[in-house]
Amino acid sequence: MEAIQVSVPRIHPLDDYLRTDRLPHTLCPGCGIGIALNAFLRAVSELVGEGRLDRKNVLFVGGIGCTARTSMYTMFDSAHVTHGRAIPFATGARLANPNIIPVVFSGDGDLAGIGGNHLIHAARRNMDLLVVVINNMTYGLTGGQLSPTTPTGHYTTTTPYGNPERPFNLIPLVAAAGGNYVARASITQPEVMKSYFKKALLKEGFRLIEVVSTCPENYGRHLGYKSPSDFYLKIKGVVKMRSGVKPWDVKYDWNSEITIGEFVDRNEPGFSRLLHEQVRKVMAGEN
Amino acid sequence: MRTEIILAGKGGQGILLAGYLIGYSVAKFTNYQVSSTEEYGAETRGTDSKMDIVISDEEIDFIGAERADVAIFMFKDQAAKYSRLVRDGATVMIDSTLVDASTLPASWRVIDLPFTELAEKGLGTPRVANMVMLGAFTTLGLVPLDALESAVREVVSPRWVDLNLKALRLGVEEASRKAVNPLTR
Amino acid sequence: MRGVSVGYLTGNQAVAEGAMAAGLKFYAGYPITPASDLFEYLSEKLPKRGGIVYQGEDEIASIVAAIGASWSGAKAMTATSGPGFSLMAESIGLAAMTETPVVVAVNMRTGPSTGIATTPGQGDVMQSRWLSHGHYPVVVYAPTGVQDSFDLTIKAFNVAEALRVPAIILSDAAIAHGREKVMMRSDVPVVSRKKPTPGSKYLPYEAGDDLVPPMAAFGEGFNVLVESLQHDERGYYVPTSHAFEKLVTRLNRKVDDNRKMIVESRVYGEENADVLLVAFGSYARVARGAARRAREEGFRVRVFVPISIWPLDEEGLRREASRAGSVVVMENNLGQLYREVQRVVRDRDVGFLPLLKVELPTPTEALRSLRGMVRA
Numbered sequence: 001m002e003a004i005q006v007s008v009p010r011i012h013p014l015d016d017y018l019r020t021d022r023l024p025h026t027l028c029p030g031c032g033i034g035i036a037l038n039a040f041l042r043a044v045s046e047l048v049g050e051g052r053l054d055r056k057n058v059l060f061v062g063g064i065g066c067t068a069r070t071s072m073y074t075m076f077d078s079a080h081v082t083h084g085r086a087i088p089f090a091t092g093a094r095l096a097n098p099n100i101i102p103v104v105f106s107g108d109g110d111l112a113g114i115g116g117n118h119l120i121h122a123a124r125r126n127m128d129l130l131v132v133v134i135n136n137m138t139y140g141l142t143g144g145q146l147s148p149t150t151p152t153g154h155y156t157t158t159t160p161y162g163n164p165e166r167p168f169n170l171i172p173l174v175a176a177a178g179g180n181y182v183a184r185a186s187i188t189q190p191e192v193m194k195s196y197f198k199k200a201l202l203k204e205g206f207r208l209i210e211v212v213s214t215c216p217e218n219y220g221r222h223l224g225y226k227s228p229s230d231f232y233l234k235i236k237g238v239v240k241m242r243s244g245v246k247p248w249d250v251k252y253d254w255n256s257e258i259t260i261g262e263f264v265d266r267n268e269p270g271f272s273r274l275l276h277e278q279v280r281k282v283m284a285g286e287n
Numbered sequence: 288m289r290t291e292i293i294l295a296g297k298g299g300q301g302i303l304l305a306g307y308l309i310g311y312s313v314a315k316f317t318n319y320q321v322s323s324t325e326e327y328g329a330e331t332r333g334t335d336s337k338m339d340i341v342i343s344d345e346e347i348d349f350i351g352a353e354r355a356d357v358a359i360f361m362f363k364d365q366a367a368k369y370s371r372l373v374r375d376g377a378t379v380m381i382d383s384t385l386v387d388a389s390t391l392p393a394s395w396r397v398i399d400l401p402f403t404e405l406a407e408k409g410l411g412t413p414r415v416a417n418m419v420m421l422g423a424f425t426t427l428g429l430v431p432l433d434a435l436e437s438a439v440r441e442v443v444s445p446r447w448v449d450l451n452l453k454a455l456r457l458g459v460e461e462a463s464r465k466a467v468n469p470l471t472r
Numbered sequence: 473m474r475g476v477s478v479g480y481l482t483g484n485q486a487v488a489e490g491a492m493a494a495g496l497k498f499y500a501g502y503p504i505t506p507a508s509d510l511f512e513y514l515s516e517k518l519p520k521r522g523g524i525v526y527q528g529e530d531e532i533a534s535i536v537a538a539i540g541a542s543w544s545g546a547k548a549m550t551a552t553s554g555p556g557f558s559l560m561a562e563s564i565g566l567a568a569m570t571e572t573p574v575v576v577a578v579n580m581r582t583g584p585s586t587g588i589a590t591t592p593g594q595g596d597v598m599q600s601r602w603l604s605h606g607h608y609p610v611v612v613y614a615p616t617g618v619q620d621s622f623d624l625t626i627k628a629f630n631v632a633e634a635l636r637v638p639a640i641i642l643s644d645a646a647i648a649h650g651r652e653k654v655m656m657r658s659d660v661p662v663v664s665r666k667k668p669t670p671g672s673k674y675l676p677y678e679a680g681d682d683l684v685p686p687m688a689a690f691g692e693g694f695n696v697l698v699e700s701l702q703h704d705e706r707g708y709y710v711p712t713s714h715a716f717e718k719l720v721t722r723l724n725r726k727v728d729d730n731r732k733m734i735v736e737s738r739v740y741g742e743e744n745a746d747v748l749l750v751a752f753g754s755y756a757r758v759a760r761g762a763a764r765r766a767r768e769e770g771f772r773v774r775v776f777v778p779i780s781i782w783p784l785d786e787e788g789l790r791r792e793a794s795r796a797g798s799v800v801v802m803e804n805n806l807g808q809l810y811r812e813v814q815r816v817v818r819d820r821d822v823g824f825l826p827l828l829k830v831e832l833p834t835p836t837e838a839l840r841s842l843r844g845m846v847r848a
């Protein structure tokens with residue numbers, strides 16, 4: 001039997017997409033965000049490998065939150081802006097340079113709470129953005145408070161008697177607002193998630209991918225999940241992959257089903273293209 | 288020398304366009320400085336339409352008129368309302384169709400011409416009364432007629448240019464017939 | 473004159489023309505009186521020059537889009553008034569922290585809150601400096617008329633680009649909507665941000681002696697990191713006192729050390745005056761009118777007009793103050809520029825003449841109030 005050769009130093013295949021000099025990162029062990037970032041970077045690296053994506057044009061933007069912090073580590077043009085403002089920042093960057101491929105990668109609080117208005121308007125405009133909402137159903141970074149996607153009844157640090165509110169179901173919300181692509185993935189199915197990323201990265205217009213994720217540290221513990229894997233298994237049990245489902249039939253119910261799948265997939269012209277075509281026409285005196 | 292002008296009437300009389308044309312022609316076709324303000328809020332509520340114009344051969348300090356040297360009143364209500372902002376001895380042009388000259392302070396040198404009537408009878412529409420007034424205004428020597436004519440050509444929509452130019456000339460004729468220029472007297 | 477076009481424009485139009493002359497490529501706005509007509513004017517004109525005009529869903533979206541556009545290499549601006557400016561608070565700090573050149577035209581209206589939308593105000597002097605949290609740099613110019621609106625907008629862009637700071641044009645409803653003759657030179661000096669040399673090792677927040685780091689744009693392959701957190705030269709989060717002191721000091725020194733290039737002021741009237749009357753913006757025009765009226769009465773008023781409000785021309789102000797019989801600040805608030813003047817002119821009493829008005833006071837009114845407080 002031959003001895004197995006261990007290559008030293010060990011290099012992760014995605015190191016090329018990370019500011020490795022900053023590692024280790026600050027995410028908690030067992031956090032779902034890492035799974036989502038891994039799937040995203042694999043999607044990018046495969047597309048780059050296939051010659052279908054120029055990484056120089058990828059702009060990776062986060063607001064503020066645990067999820068948004070991934071922008072501190074990604075080796076793209078990256079921006080870690082203020083809480084809730086990733087979408088307008090990415091919008092401006094893209095409108096000023098239509099070659100830019102902006103990806104907003106941020107939390108449920110950042111994108112559906114404080115930045116919720118930007119979210120629906122970007123969808124309405126069919127703005128050329130890939131928006132990834134890592135939905136851990138809580139405000140992870142600030143210690144596990146109520147989020148607009150926290151299921152009813154759940155215990156968080158600001159709903160110690162149980163959440164009396166109803167949560168947002170982001171899929172029908174964003175589908176109703178507009179956009180070319182609306183899908184929900186789960187950290188429990190990373191390969192499916194990666195395939196959504198690959199598809200969405202190449203589309204124009206507004207694209208939303210919600211990723212059902214976990215925050216074992218500041219959320220799972222309040223819900224009684226002793227370890228990250230218990231929480232993971234709970235999610236695995238509740239998500240149901242479906243195809244051919246209309247967005248408004250998509251469920252977001254912690255007790256029965258959180259539907260995952262692709263629910264909107266259109267190819268309408270993106271706002272950026274329409275706006276630049278208009279400017280071109282005005283300049284040429286055609287408008 | 289600084290000249291303060293007040294131009295006032297009621298909404299719909301084309302006051303703001305007339306004021307704009309005065310300012311535009313001074314800015315574009317003379318070496319004078321010019322500024323204008325439309326009053327905001329309380330004072331011009333409802334149907335008032337009022338513009339202050341300052342013309343000067345030096346940099347203009349205050350942009351409004353507080354002791355107007357020249358006033359143009361196209362309607363009686365505004366003549367009454369803004370007379371406090373017109374200085375003694377000012378030259379005041381009124382549309383005598385709509386303002387009664389006998390109600391005005393005696394210290395003013397009043398030039399009364401029936402701009403509305405002239406426009407109606409001479410050009411078939413009261414809507415160019417403002418242009419007839421502008422024609423008359425050029426006889427005060429503050430803005431040359433050709434400058435105003437050029438302004439009309441550049442600013443007014445092409446299909447109204449001829450009518451407006453006619454109205455300007457009608458104003459010039461009527462004013463010249465009326466009196467010796469009171470400013471140069 | 474060759475290369476000069478003469479306009480008869482409103483202050484808002486002149487700001488728009490100045491911005492285009494300075495190289496504006498991206499405008500984002502949200503309608504608000506009295507800034508909407510600036511937005512509308514650019515909506516028509518800027519696309520003809522290949523620029524982008526975009527209406528955000530609110531003022532936050534608009535200024536943040538302008539910041540994002542700036543990082544894509546475009547000269548960017550937004551314009552607003554009171555309530556909208558308040559909404560931009562956090563984002564002004566974002567621009568300052570990330571050293572993003574961006575110009576914000578603010579037309580002051582009457583506040584607080586929704587106040588009176590259409591009437592000129594001067595209540596935002598302190599806000600224009602300290603809008604956002606933290607100790608951050610910002611440059612503020614206050615035009616006194618339409619010519620200034622054109623000239624100072626160009627200057628604001630040039631300073632924003634040269635120093636990588638947010639720059640504010642603090643105007644008001646009277647100037648924004650007043651119309652004046654304006655001379656627009658086509659060969660205005662235009663400054664653009666300095667860029668890193670292609671292929672060089674680039675740290676986005678590493679500055680040389682001039683304290684201003686070169687700025688790479690997105691899409692140029694530099695893997696820039698725009699970071700709103702406290703950061704080092706690389707843009708990496710470093711929560712230490714040392715890094716904090718280093719960054720905040722440098723950010724603010726960009727303005728402090730370049731005061732000479734930034735500050736501007738004007739004086740009007742005779743040298744040995746009874747009163748030095750300090751006024752800015754549209755009130756500077758009132759003050760100058762009052763000085764003219766005063767001369768007729770044999771009362772000598774010299775007018776000091778700060779053109780840069782933040783920073784002030786402190787030297788000029790101190791010099792002028794030392795020569796006058798007395799010093800009075802006149803403004804349309806209860807003491808904002810006044811506090812700065814007091815701070816600068818430490819060695820003597822400064823009088824304060826608040827004229828709280830929803831329209832411009834007349835020179836006569838201003839003079840009457842001034843004579844009431846200065847027995848000359």
Ligand SMILES: Cc1ncc(C[n+]2csc(CCOP(=O)(O)OP(=O)(O)O)c2C)c(N)n1
Nearest residue numbers: 064065066067083107108109110139140141
């Ligand atoms: C204007 C503003 N308000 C509040 C905060 C504090 N804050 C930081 S992150 C956060 C919530 C983050 O939640 P989410 O976006 O879901 O991200 P997660 O940490 O769960 O990934 C909040 C409220 C802030 N930074 N800025």
Ligand code: SF4
Nearest residue numbers: 028031066140215217
């Ligand atoms: S706090 Fe929660 S969301 Fe944040 S890194 Fe830890 S586990 Fe993940």
Ligand SMILES: [Mg+2]
Nearest residue numbers: 107108138140
């Ligand atoms: Mg969250």
